[in-house]
Amino acid sequence: MPDRIEQGQLNIDAGLFEFINQQALPGTHVDKEVFWQGFEQICADLIPQNKALLAKRKQLQQQIDDYHRQHQQLDAAHYKSFLQDTGYLQPQPDDSQISTADVDAEIAIMAGPQLVVPINNARYALNAANARWGSLYDAAYGTDVIPETDGAEKGGAYNPVRGQKVVAWARAWLDTIAPLAAGSHQQAVAYDIRSGQLVVTLSDGNTSNLKDPSGYTGYRGHISQPCAILLKHNQLHAEIQFDKDHPIGKTDPAGVKDILLESALTTIMDCEDSVAAVDGEDKTLVYKNWLGLMRGDLSTEISKGGETRIRGMHPDREYIRPTGERISLPGRSLMLVRNVGHLMTNSAILYKGEEIPEGIMDGVITSLIAKHDLLSLGRYKNSLTGSVYIVKPKMHGPEEVAFTSTLFARIESLLGLKSNTLKMGIMDEERRTSVNLKACIASARERVIFINTGFLDRTGDEIHTSMLAGAFAPKAELKTMAWIQAYEKANVAAGLESGLSGKAQIGKGMWPIPDHMADMMKAKIGHPEAGANTAWVPSPTAATLHVLHYHQCDVFARQQQLAAEKFDGLDEILQIPLLSTDTTLSAGQIQQELDNNVQGILGYVVRWVHQGIGCSKVPDINNVGLMEDRATLRISSQHIANWLHHGILSREQVQASLEKMARLVDKQNEGDPEYIPMTPDTANAIAFQAAAELIFEGCNQPSGYTEPVLHKKRLEMKQRLAD
Numbered sequence: 001m002p003d004r005i006e007q008g009q010l011n012i013d014a015g016l017f018e019f020i021n022q023q024a025l026p027g028t029h030v031d032k033e034v035f036w037q038g039f040e041q042i043c044a045d046l047i048p049q050n051k052a053l054l055a056k057r058k059q060l061q062q063q064i065d066d067y068h069r070q071h072q073q074l075d076a077a078h079y080k081s082f083l084q085d086t087g088y089l090q091p092q093p094d095d096s097q098i099s100t101a102d103v104d105a106e107i108a109i110m111a112g113p114q115l116v117v118p119i120n121n122a123r124y125a126l127n128a129a130n131a132r133w134g135s136l137y138d139a140a141y142g143t144d145v146i147p148e149t150d151g152a153e154k155g156g157a158y159n160p161v162r163g164q165k166v167v168a169w170a171r172a173w174l175d176t177i178a179p180l181a182a183g184s185h186q187q188a189v190a191y192d193i194r195s196g197q198l199v200v201t202l203s204d205g206n207t208s209n210l211k212d213p214s215g216y217t218g219y220r221g222h223i224s225q226p227c228a229i230l231l232k233h234n235q236l237h238a239e240i241q242f243d244k245d246h247p248i249g250k251t252d253p254a255g256v257k258d259i260l261l262e263s264a265l266t267t268i269m270d271c272e273d274s275v276a277a278v279d280g281e282d283k284t285l286v287y288k289n290w291l292g293l294m295r296g297d298l299s300t301e302i303s304k305g306g307e308t309r310i311r312g313m314h315p316d317r318e319y320i321r322p323t324g325e326r327i328s329l330p331g332r333s334l335m336l337v338r339n340v341g342h343l344m345t346n347s348a349i350l351y352k353g354e355e356i357p358e359g360i361m362d363g364v365i366t367s368l369i370a371k372h373d374l375l376s377l378g379r380y381k382n383s384l385t386g387s388v389y390i391v392k393p394k395m396h397g398p399e400e401v402a403f404t405s406t407l408f409a410r411i412e413s414l415l416g417l418k419s420n421t422l423k424m425g426i427m428d429e430e431r432r433t434s435v436n437l438k439a440c441i442a443s444a445r446e447r448v449i450f451i452n453t454g455f456l457d458r459t460g461d462e463i464h465t466s467m468l469a470g471a472f473a474p475k476a477e478l479k480t481m482a483w484i485q486a487y488e489k490a491n492v493a494a495g496l497e498s499g500l501s502g503k504a505q506i507g508k509g510m511w512p513i514p515d516h517m518a519d520m521m522k523a524k525i526g527h528p529e530a531g532a533n534t535a536w537v538p539s540p541t542a543a544t545l546h547v548l549h550y551h552q553c554d555v556f557a558r559q560q561q562l563a564a565e566k567f568d569g570l571d572e573i574l575q576i577p578l579l580s581t582d583t584t585l586s587a588g589q590i591q592q593e594l595d596n597n598v599q600g601i602l603g604y605v606v607r608w609v610h611q612g613i614g615c616s617k618v619p620d621i622n623n624v625g626l627m628e629d630r631a632t633l634r635i636s637s638q639h640i641a642n643w644l645h646h647g648i649l650s651r652e653q654v655q656a657s658l659e660k661m662a663r664l665v666d667k668q669n670e671g672d673p674e675y676i677p678m679t680p681d682t683a684n685a686i687a688f689q690a691a692a693e694l695i696f697e698g699c700n701q702p703s704g705y706t707e708p709v710l711h712k713k714r715l716e717m718k719q720r721l722a723d
């Protein structure tokens, strides 16, 4: 078979071509010839627009750089009017109300965690799809929400002391999820269904109904001895499971073996920040997994603890209502797909000999694949309302949002989809989007299903945009300064003013410390309290814990309160978070900041470039594992580039740190048999070269993005491995 196929003016990777023709198109009522001709026409019409938008980004950045060269001391009012004059800052629209229709309940009227997962990792992607339901006992037992003190250590075998603490902790949560009219679930010794009501018997012999009897919504098993009782609170379900023969149920006075929580209401299958996909081969895997998820037949073999089994997608869950009627609840998370942004191109498809924008390719192909769900061609349904949810990242301002909308309209017409079938999640993660958010929303008002504060990319863009304004504050401080508080608050305010409540998600960003769940439990209650009806979590376990926050806080009521408080925040958002002039950093502080950033960069980049892994847990300088992806890399590399540019660091110092940390990172990865080290010959290690380029050429990367270097170096590595 040839490597590439010519189709009109398109030149397509043969593996991708075959996948589309033989797996993605059949059944969709889209004719092969019509598809490829239409795809070519979309390229002909939209590639020039895409290029023009990127040229505009560059031009605005040059104007901002020139401004900072000419104005060492920033005058806030003058700076703001400069941004208005250039068109960076646009007038607020009079009306930004959205009118999105046919949105699934999980997005419109339910509030809960949003899981994100690299789509090219089938094992994780399946786990994520199934993370709609999670065991609260497992989530507590396996994480630090139960401290490993006083005999409650995790150890190897099951520790009954820890087990008891887990049960007490989880029962305490039942008092939030299903409060009793009198007493506490901590004293429950029996759960019975009597005359259609849940009756809880307590250890003192008293009985209690639920404070809100409608919180009991069903059961499984026999009514006189149910194996599960279904609860509902704040639109979220929970299941108390009983089994007196089970090792845990046996020791529980009420025979409770577990509490299952409806957890990740939605999952973003990510083709972007957490993925390394640089050519036709990689993109084909991405699209194949998406097809498997849309048809419900994705599966993979898993070996764990000496056992091998097949992981597939979970079916829906069956219950009997108190009225006797049979019902089923979704067994899987509602899936969204994150396409890539407007910047990158990919060799998987060429148009007139040039790589086409990867965002156009993702848009066309992920939508084609989603048509399998729309036509119910697979085992399970994803959207019950006939929508396709595409998250579009890294857009700069309203024109770029409008361009995505144009692309979606063209795709709908190519695939024979009803107008506005393709919905849009707008990542508010570039500064030009934050400062024009309402205009961005208005530009896609019939499609918007979310706005989300991607604060990681947003921090990277903050540094790059104002690279020449001065040296930035240390990374940890950036998260606490006025600009970011205002950005988060203004995002919610814009969402509420644009009528998203009850129609779409107002989302908050990722918890990037996957093993620190106790800290997450303290911090992430702040998200629903701030009016966000969803927020990102890095794992199914985190989803099962974070959902507790949506039981604690009725977000939709909170949104009503907040809607009365107007907030603009533009002036604070425009406050550049520079190192204050009265701060002098010690040599030790500077070195620590540098080493920490370099360690994160190398730890992430080496797996990306040498192994093709797009998201990793990488230890920081204090040995805390951090979720690293393209966006966190953008921050670290831009931060060092900024300090280099302003003379806080020297090139030699950075080079020395790179060498030192490469040795450390190699050591940290010793246990991975697939790992390809960078030392001793760092100059010849492609990942090491990539890290150095990201830093030393950081000021010249478009918007400070890391993809151009990562893609180039990964392609080089793939070639080296193939030779």
Ligand SMILES: CC(=O)SCCNC(=O)CCNC(=O)[C@H](O)C(C)(C)COP(=O)(O)OP(=O)(O)OC[C@H]1O[C@@H](n2cnc3c(N)ncnc32)[C@H](O)[C@@H]1OP(=O)(O)O
Pocket (backbone or CB within 6 Å): 115, 116, 117, 118, 123, 124, 125, 127, 128, 270, 273, 274, 304, 454, 456, 457, 510, 514, 538, 539, 540, 615, 616, 617, 626, 627, 628, 629, 631, 632
């Ligand atoms: C800025 C942004 O764009 S943020 C969005 C992009 N980032 C992400 O999507 C992060 C998603 N999370 C991840 O990729 C991973 O959790 C990482 C890389 C952070 C950590 O991965 P690991 O070191 O392998 O995690 P760890 O060893 O603790 O857990 C592995 C188990 O958890 C599961 N798991 C971990 N993360 C996820 C996830 N996001 N979805 C589903 N399952 C997951 C795995 O399936 C595995 O379980 P299994 O053995 O039963 O298959």
Ligand SMILES: O=CC(=O)O
Pocket (backbone or CB within 6 Å): 273, 393, 427, 429, 453, 454, 455, 456, 457, 458, 509, 510, 631
């Ligand atoms: O995509 C998310 C981010 O924080 O960046």
Ligand SMILES: [Mg+2]
Pocket (backbone or CB within 6 Å): 273, 393, 427, 429, 454, 456, 457, 631
């Ligand atoms: Mg991002």
